[in-house]
Amino acid sequence: MMESLIILYGALPYLLRGSLVTIAVVVGAMLLGLVVGICIAAGQVYGGKWLRRIIGVYIWFFRGVPLLVLLFLFYFGLCSLLNINLSAFTVSIIVLGLITSAYQSQIFRGAIMSLPEGQLKAAHALGMSDRKAVMLIVLPQALRLSIPGWSNEYSIVLKDSAVTYALGVAEIMARAHFVASRTYEQLPMYFAAGIIFLILTYLGTKGLRILENKVKIPGYSS
Amino acid sequence: MGRKIFRVLILFMVVSFIVGAGNCLAKGKVYINGIDANFPPFAYVDKNGAPDGFDVKSVDWIAKEMGFKVKHQPMDWDGIIPSLRAKKIDMVASGMSITDKRKEQVNFTVPYWKIAQVIVAPKGCALSVDELLSNGNKVGVQRGTTEAKWIKENLIKKGKKFSLVEYDSAPLAIEDLLNGRIVAAAMDDAPAKDAMRKKPVKIIGTFGMASEDFGYAVRKEDTELLNKMNEGLKRLMASPYWEELKAKYKP
Numbered sequence: 367m368m369e370s371l372i373i374l375y376g377a378l379p380y381l382l383r384g385s386l387v388t389i390a391v392v393v394g395a396m397l398l399g400l401v402v403g404i405c406i407a408a409g410q411v412y413g414g415k416w417l418r419r420i421i422g423v424y425i426w427f428f429r430g431v432p433l434l435v436l437l438f439l440f441y442f443g444l445c446s447l448l449n450i451n452l453s454a455f456t457v458s459i460i461v462l463g464l465i466t467s468a469y470q471s472q473i474f475r476g477a478i479m480s481l482p483e484g485q486l487k488a489a490h491a492l493g494m495s496d497r498k499a500v501m502l503i504v505l506p507q508a509l510r511l512s513i514p515g516w517s518n519e520y521s522i523v524l525k526d527s528a529v530t531y532a533l534g535v536a537e538i539m540a541r542a543h544f545v546a547s548r549t550y551e552q553l554p555m556y557f558a559a560g561i562i563f564l565i566l567t568y569l570g571t572k573g574l575r576i577l578e579n580k581v582k583i584p585g586y587s588s
Numbered sequence: 589m590g591r592k593i594f595r596v597l598i599l600f601m602v603v604s605f606i607v608g609a610g611n612c613l614a615k616g617k618v619y620i621n622g623i624d625a626n627f628p629p630f631a632y633v634d635k636n637g638a639p640d641g642f643d644v645k646s647v648d649w650i651a652k653e654m655g656f657k658v659k660h661q662p663m664d665w666d667g668i669i670p671s672l673r674a675k676k677i678d679m680v681a682s683g684m685s686i687t688d689k690r691k692e693q694v695n696f697t698v699p700y701w702k703i704a705q706v707i708v709a710p711k712g713c714a715l716s717v718d719e720l721l722s723n724g725n726k727v728g729v730q731r732g733t734t735e736a737k738w739i740k741e742n743l744i745k746k747g748k749k750f751s752l753v754e755y756d757s758a759p760l761a762i763e764d765l766l767n768g769r770i771v772a773a774a775m776d777d778a779p780a781k782d783a784m785r786k787k788p789v790k791i792i793g794t795f796g797m798a799s800e801d802f803g804y805a806v807r808k809e810d811t812e813l814l815n816k817m818n819e820g821l822k823r824l825m826a827s828p829y830w831e832e833l834k835a836k837y838k839p
Binding site for chain 2: 376377379380383438442445446451453454531532534536540541543544545546547548549550552
């Protein structure tokens with residue numbers, strides 16, 4: 367037991383450096399998902415019939431194919447086909463980002479739809495263009511409403527990021543596995559990995575909760 | 589306010605992608621050696637997280653001797669040959685057995701190590717190899733290895749009554765052996781000896797598979813690197829450092 371703790375203590379800095387990789391992957395993926403997700407949500411709500419159909423296929427694809435399959439498909443398949451040499455790290459961000467964009471788009475769509483329709487009409491009556499009205503009136507409200515759902519999505523992406531170890535991304539899980547292979551101390555390593563993920567989940571959701579309160583408009587309810 | 593945040597986020601994304609792309613370009617001439625870091629003593633990561641092991645140190649020496657730079661990239665064993673072919677890595681020096689099947693896909697250097705495949709069981713086990721590989725027993729093996737393939741083709745298909753359980757790495761098979769989910773594990777003798785030094789397991793014996801040679805794998809078209817590695821290996825094996833490595837890692 368004592369021996370396990372000593373090994374764990376020795377391996378901790380290495381595992382914690384892995385959490386930086388995990389954070390980089392998750393932050394990158396969430397931001398990519400945010401940008402793409404907002405575009406998709408806007409397209410789905412305001413777009414024409416064909417745009418909505420294409421978006422439907424996109425969402426169906428990225429929600430329907432397992433993460434591991436997509437990682438291999440992009441990393442080994444698409445990268446060689448298109449002859450582009452992306453690192454495992456970059457591919458992980460792109461794949462996780464595209465998947466979460468499909469889920470995030472539905473969070474944003476729900477938020478946009480929950481706003482009273484009269485607001486847009488009022489904006490038009492004031493002479494605002496569609497784009498201006500969406501950017502200045504709809505999105506600022508919808509994004510605020512999306513934060514709780516978004517923090518849920520954060521914890522899912524964080525946990526999914528552990529799968530990227532299959533491509534050789536040296537994140538928490540991969541590192542725990544490496545140390546366990548050298549020392550044959552499986553239990554303390556995976557236990558430590560689990561604790562680090564728990565802490566990251568807590569910090570992330572806590573931070574988003576603070577953000578939610580910070581951007582809250584006093585006295586406003588939709 | 590909202591727009592500002594949005595702009596900052598986009599800026600952040602663009603910057604991070606440029607930095608990422610820059611890293612790719614900066615790699616330039618450094619050769620990347622893909623290793624299975626779950627394969628002690630040939631390849632693993634040390635206490636500080638740096639790649640270490642018999643093969644890692646060998647390649648470091650060869651790189652210095654032959655005048656090129658090398659970086660070791662730990663990755664999953666299953667995808668290591670696809671990664672090599674897809675140019676994610678430039679070589680595999682990580683205890684890879686030279687086989688005809690693999691030769692169709694990659695080129696190998698001259699052999700540098702002879703390895704035997706053995707059956708490992710818990711220390712107190714009094715059974716023989718034949719007894720372990722029968723009675724519907726469960727036997728562990730690392731997925732994607734030559735021994736996994738050989739056992740399926742030469743023992744299970746020929747009617748031996750045991751089933752194979754496949755693991756991501758040999759150490760995981762050892763762990764499950766100690767958990768009691770499998771009665772024995774088949775693996776290369778070097779990691780088996782490594783496990784014996786760290787866990788209450790012992791080598792029962794060989795199971796009829798011919799010994800194999802380890803070689804470094806490179807892409808078919810990469811003859812320049814192949815020549816460098818072959819020449820480097822020749823010099824390494826003639827140098828006193830080779831004996832030092834053997835004494836240090838006890839493969």
